[in-house]
Amino acid sequence: MIDANYQHALAWYRAFRRHGIVLPLWRIHRHVGMGGDQLVPALVGLDTDEAQGDRIRDARDGLYQKLIEEVAPFDDARELIADLKQCGFTTVLASSSPRQEIDHYLDLLDARELADGWTTNDDVEATKPEPDLVRAALEKAGTEEAVMIGDTPWDIEAARKAGVPTVTVITGGFCEQELRDAGAAAVYESVGELRGHLEEPPFV
Incomplete structure (x- = not known):
């Protein structure tokens, strides 16, 4: 995001x-x-x-x-969260960054009232590619069925270890083939493009 x-x-x-x-x-x-x-x-x-x-x-x-x-939200990031909510998804922003950084990101996204929850480094013992972060997000969401949205192979690996499929965008600097080779269920050019595919697998 x-x-x-x-x-x-x-x-x-x-x-x-x-x-x-x-x-x-x-x-x-x-x-x-x-x-x-x-x-x-x-x-x-x-x-x-x-x-x-x-x-x-x-x-x-x-x-x-x-x-x-210097950091900023990706175009359509907040709109994606709103779309996910409108589709009925519980949305947890999963990160192992320190709370101070998460607070800054939440303010940039204006997402405190929009997201259902978020994680910080306080919620994990080991970070990605270990699955702690994904499991913490699942616990906050109150479900074992979920889809991870990420942009690195480490997101995909962590989610796979937790039994969760990952949809990716190439915003992290990894190309489509790298993300597919890592096991991404789908790869999109941008957050905006992803917004148009929320009624397709693995979301449904």
Whole structure:
């Protein structure tokens, strides 16, 4: 719902560099969608994560706050939530971001009164691609039957582990074929295009 993947990648790049680790920005971007507990060891290994991971994650949080005013909702994001509600779906905004960031996103979307609920990092022990986030959203929705909407392979993997199909848009910087190869039930060019397919599988 929020166009923030590249700001996340840049914040991670600067956090790693602050701790003497220079990684190609494209490689970091390929891991955005994971939470910090998964992203850091995936990029630099368990030994470095154990030695410096917490400091890198703390640095990323501060660096991202300097970029957060640059992020914005995708076109039609709020309208998609409204459409889902009109179709009778319980809508939970699933994220493992800190509460401060979620509050900012909710304000950008003007979604506090529209969404049925949302998650934060307080709701999960392990972030994507582990299924904790999806399971937390299912619990808040009060159902085991759901559809995940995402834009990275990590969304798809986390949802699959929770037994939930994923519909994707290419807004995360991953191409259609990558998302299909990861197991997406459907792939759309934009949030606006997705809005026109809410009466098709896997939504019905």
